[in-house]
Amino acid sequence: EPEVTQTPSHQVTQMGQEVILRCVPISNHLYFYWYRQILGQKVEFLVSFYNNEISEKSEIFDDQFSVERPDGSNFTLKIRSTKLEDSAMYFCASSEPTFNTEAFFGQGTRLTVV
Amino acid sequence: DAKTTQPNSMESNEEEPVHLPCNHSTISGTDYIHWYRQLPSQGPEYVIHGLTSNVNNRMASLAIAEDRKSSTLILHRATLRDAAVYYCILRDVSSGNTPLVFGKGTRLSVIA
Numbered sequence: 001e002p003e004v005t006q007t008p009s010h011q012v013t014q015m016g017q018e019v020i021l022r023c024v025p026i027s028n029h030l031y032f033y034w035y036r037q038i039l040g041q042k043v044e045f046l047v048s049f050y051n052n053e054i055s056e057k058s059e060i061f062d063d064q065f066s067v068e069r070p071d072g073s074n075f076t077l078k079i080r081s082t083k084l085e086d087s088a089m090y091f092c093a094s095s096e097p098t099f100n101t102e103a104f105f106g107q108g109t110r111l112t113v114v
Numbered sequence: 115d116a117k118t119t120q121p122n123s124m125e126s127n128e129e130e131p132v133h134l135p136c137n138h139s140t141i142s143g144t145d146y147i148h149w150y151r152q153l154p155s156q157g158p159e160y161v162i163h164g165l166t167s168n169v170n171n172r173m174a175s176l177a178i179a180e181d182r183k184s185s186t187l188i189l190h191r192a193t194l195r196d197a198a199v200y201y202c203i204l205r206d207v208s209s210g211n212t213p214l215v216f217g218k219g220t221r222l223s224v225i226a
Contacts, residue, residue: 004157035216045213050211099211100205102160105157105159
């Protein structure tokens with residue numbers, strides 16, 4: 001069964017460093033999303049991406065965040081200068097280019113900022 | 115965003131049916147009702163969705179009230195693997211594939 005793949009599974013970084021979280025969505029999907037989940041809290045929407053541009057973003061997704069689809073398979077989330085409060089589980093999701101279809105989520109990347 | 119209300123937690127015995135309620139009294143005509151679940155240490159997983167009619171799939175059934183102000187996710191026979199947080203989400207489709215907005219969900223415990 002096709003799945004969304006995220007790497008690395010766990011990343012530790014020092015405060016102020018840049019990190020790139022990587023995702024390989026399901027191959028025929030055209031909608032891509034990033035979510036985060038701080039430990040013990042709810043899953044929060046960050047950004048959605050379609051047709052090579054951001055289609056929607058939340059208040060959390062400020063200038064420190066950016067997304068990119070550098071090639072035909074990868075979808076990345078970059079955090080320019082990490083803060084302690086960026087420590088969270090980050091989930092990538094993708095869905096087909098059809099109306100109201102289900103989203104498939106990856107297993108997540110646990111980001112720890114020290 | 116239209117909001118949903120779910121109990122914080124529920125408990126079920128293994129192999130018994132489970133009915134997970136969700137209230138969405140401010141639902142609009144373009145809101146679909148989606149259910150996702152999150153198993154421990156995993157990403158969310160799609161369960162089922164519907165608009166007005168009851169829906170069945172291999173995982174669960176979704177019963178939607180006639181006035182659409184509430185719905186119930188039914189797991190016909192709970193297993194230990196069904197222990198998860200279940201999210202009821204309203205998705206407005208009037209402007210395309212809008213992102214899913216997760217609430218706190220219902221934490222389902224299954225007792226052997």
